[in-house]
Amino acid sequence: MSLPxxxxxxxxxxxxxxxxxxxxxAQDAPVWAAVFALAAVINGFLAVxxxxxxxxxxxxxxxxxxxxxxxxxxxxxxxxxxVLAAVSGVGGGLLLMLQPTxxxxxxxxxxxxxxxxxRAERTGSTLRRITTE
Numbered sequence: 001m002s003l004p005x006x007x008x009x010x011x012x013x014x015x016x017x018x019x020x021x022x023x024x025x026a027q028d029a030p031v032w033a034a035v036f037a038l039a040a041v042i043n044g045f046l047a048v049x050x051x052x053x054x055x056x057x058x059x060x061x062x063x064x065x066x067x068x069x070x071x072x073x074x075x076x077x078x079x080x081x082x083v084l085a086a087v088s089g090v091g092g093g094l095l096l097m098l099q100p101t102x103x104x105x106x107x108x109x110x111x112x113x114x115x116x117x118x119r120a121e122r123t124g125s126t127l128r129r130i131t132t133e
Contacts, residue, residue: 010047081117
C-alpha cells in the first residue's frame with residue numbers, strides 16, 4: 001500500500017487546526033471546536049488534492065513574451081510589497097502609543113513585506129538577466 005503525495009503546508013495547517021479543535025472541545029466550546037475541526041478536514045483534503053493536481057499538470061512553454069509579462073508582474077509585486085511595508089511601518093509607529101502588542105505585530109508584518117519585496121526584486125533581476133542573454 002503506497003501513501004498519497006501530500007503538500008506539507010496543508011498537513012501542518014490540518015494538524016494545527018486539529019489541535020485547536022481539541023483544545024476548544026476541552027474548554028467546552030463546541031461551536032469553535034466544530035469550526036476548527038472543519039478547517040482541519042478541509043486542509044487535509046487540500047493536502048492530498050493539490051499534490052495530485054500539481055503532479056498532473058504539464059509545464060507551460062517558455063517564450064520571450066511570457067518572460068516579459070512575468071518580469072512586469074514581479075516589478076509590480078515588488079512595488080506593492082514596498083508600499084505595504086511602508087504602511088505597516090507607519091501603522092506600527094502609530095500603534096506604539098496605543099497598543100504596543102499591535103505595534104510589534106505591525107512591525108513584524110512590515111519585515112515580512114520587505115522580505116517579500118526583496119524576493120520579488122531578486123526574481124525580477126533573474127528574469128532581466130535571462131532576457132539580456
